[in-house]
Amino acid sequence: xxxxxxxxxxxxxxxxxxxxxxxxxxxxxxxxxxxxxxxxxxxxxxxxxxxxxxxxxxxxxxxxxxxxxxxxxxxxxxxxxxxxxxxxxxxxxxxxxxxxxxxxxxxxxxxxxxxxxxxxxxxxxxxxxxxxxxxxxxxxxxxxxxxxxxxxxxxxxxxxxxxxxxxxxxxxxxxxxxxxxxxxxxxxxxxxxxxxxxxxxxxxxxxxxxxxxxxxxxxxxxxxxxxxxxxxxxxxxxxxxxxxxxxxxxxxxxxxxxxxxxxxxxxxxxxxxxxxxxxxxxxxxxxxxxxxxxxxxxxxxxxxxxxxxxxxxxxxxxxxxxxxxxxxxxxxxxxxxxxxxxxxxxxxxxxxxxxxxx
Numbered sequence: 001x002x003x004x005x006x007x008x009x010x011x012x013x014x015x016x017x018x019x020x021x022x023x024x025x026x027x028x029x030x031x032x033x034x035x036x037x038x039x040x041x042x043x044x045x046x047x048x049x050x051x052x053x054x055x056x057x058x059x060x061x062x063x064x065x066x067x068x069x070x071x072x073x074x075x076x077x078x079x080x081x082x083x084x085x086x087x088x089x090x091x092x093x094x095x096x097x098x099x100x101x102x103x104x105x106x107x108x109x110x111x112x113x114x115x116x117x118x119x120x121x122x123x124x125x126x127x128x129x130x131x132x133x134x135x136x137x138x139x140x141x142x143x144x145x146x147x148x149x150x151x152x153x154x155x156x157x158x159x160x161x162x163x164x165x166x167x168x169x170x171x172x173x174x175x176x177x178x179x180x181x182x183x184x185x186x187x188x189x190x191x192x193x194x195x196x197x198x199x200x201x202x203x204x205x206x207x208x209x210x211x212x213x214x215x216x217x218x219x220x221x222x223x224x225x226x227x228x229x230x231x232x233x234x235x236x237x238x239x240x241x242x243x244x245x246x247x248x249x250x251x252x253x254x255x256x257x258x259x260x261x262x263x264x265x266x267x268x269x270x271x272x273x274x275x276x277x278x279x280x281x282x283x284x285x286x287x288x289x290x291x292x293x294x295x296x297x298x299x300x301x302x303x304x305x306x307x308x309x310x311x312x313x314x315x316x317x318x319x320x321x322x323x324x325x326x327x328x329x330x331x332x333x334x335x336x337x338x339x340x341x342x343x344x345x346x347x348x349x350x351x352x353x354x355x356x357x358x
Contacts, residue, residue: 038344039078040332041351044158044197044244044272044310047082047100049317050093060317065103068315069110075329078348079110081310081355084117086160086199088125088171094118097153104152112355114197115153116185119144121160124181125173133180141181145188154355156185157197157242162225164201164250165217166278172217177229190238195270195354197242200225202254210251222251226258233266240354244310246271247296247331249283256283256295263303270354272310273346275330285334292337300334304342308351309335 047068049061068080082103087094096118104113123141127133145156159182165172175182177200189196204226209218233241246259263269275286285296300307309331316322335343351357 038335038347040076040309040335041079041081041348041355041357042072042077042311043081043242043308043351043355044274044312045080045082046085046158046312046314047103048093048314050095050099051317051320051322052092053320058317058319059099060319061099061103062106063317063319064315065107065111067318068313069107071313071315071329072110075332079112079357081112081114081154081351083114083157083197086117086121086158086163086173088173089122089129091171094122097148097151101151112357113153114155114157114195115148115151116145116156117158120148120156120181120185121158121173124159124175124179127179127181128175138181138184142184142188145185149188149192149194153194154357155194155196155240156189157195158199158244159185159196160199161229162201162203162222163199164213166213168217172219174219174223177225178231178235182232183235186232186236186239186241189240190236193238193240193356195240195242197244197272199244200229201251202226202249202258203251204253204258207251213250226262230262230266233262233269237268240268240270241266242270242272242310242354244272245274245312246307247283247285248274248276248279248312250279252280252283254283256285256293256299260299260302263299263306270306270308270350272308272312273331273334274310274312275333276312286330290330290333292334296334297337300338300346301342304345305350305353307346308348308354309346 047061047064049059049064051058084096097113097115100113104111127137160173161175161177163173185196203222203224205224207222209215209220209222275284285292287293311329311331335347
């Protein structure tokens with residue numbers, strides 16, 4: 001257990017010129033030639049099998065899993081980590097680990113599970129609405145977190161501290177990263193050597209809502225969160241914190257530079273890589289032609305044990321004629337553009353260590 005919890009040693013940053021030479025000298029070769037034989041663990045995805053419809057409640061996580069399995073077969077993904085999204089308290093389609101256990105039991109070699117997005121996250125939102133963390137709520141939160149692990153989850157997620165709303169059916173959620181219940185969760189995660197998956201838009205200072213988003217439901221002004229996030233990271237260094245969606249930025253501040261500074265200061269910080277057309281292109285790891293940008297190649301190379309693929313796809317049951325979010329397999333395009341040893345780490349070795357997979 002100590003080996004699993006041992007913190008990675010920081011490595012000095014690669015020189016930007018060297019990072020550029022890695023591309024120029026031919027490491028960005030076709031996927032079929034360099035990385036297709038590598039197993040891929042995709043560490044952040046969602047199965048959507050619960051919907052309230054005019055004809056009644058649809059419950060079909062098995063169907064959603066089959067959609068995911070077909071995608072995995074097509075893209076060469078050997079295993080997926082699935083988790084409930086960070087639900088608010090009264091979301092009509094809220095679910096959690098219990099709804100996904102049947103899928104895990106049926107396909108134990110293809111799926112692994114995080115929990116709490118449908119229970120722990122709403123508890124934090126309720127505490128914020130009430131303006132306090134009562135002893136009763138704290139006890140309930142801890143009991144539920146321990147129950148999630150006892151039922152087989154490999155960690156906690158997805159939790160939200162700055163979650164922008166993209167449309168009227170998509171919730172806005174905010175919590176201070178150093179909220180008392182999140183600090184409690186960090187201590188529980190450290191005790192059991194499991195990760196916490198955290199959704200947070202980067203807001204280093206108070207800023208107006210980006211113009212592409214509507215208010216309401218989003219606030220007109222976003223509150224700073226980086227300093228509080230660093231307090232969360234420093235609270236218990238034995239806890240593994242995953243800052244989800246590196247490369248997917250909606251405020252303009254989740255730059256490679258910011259990611260590097262935080263990784264340098266916090267050895268218990270990890271990041272999942274997401275690339276999608278629904279975020280700002282300037283901070284994407286890939287340029288418009290699909291080539292990895294030098295600053296991102298430098299960043300991943302400087303912290304080779306801290307990144308993994310986390311596509312953040314939503315696999316919806318075929319019983320419902322609805323699709324959520326754009327398909328985003330673009331993160332896989334990063335792998336063939338990395339040196340072989342680094343591609344192996346980002347493809348599966350890091351995720352296997354972070355999630356304690358067999």
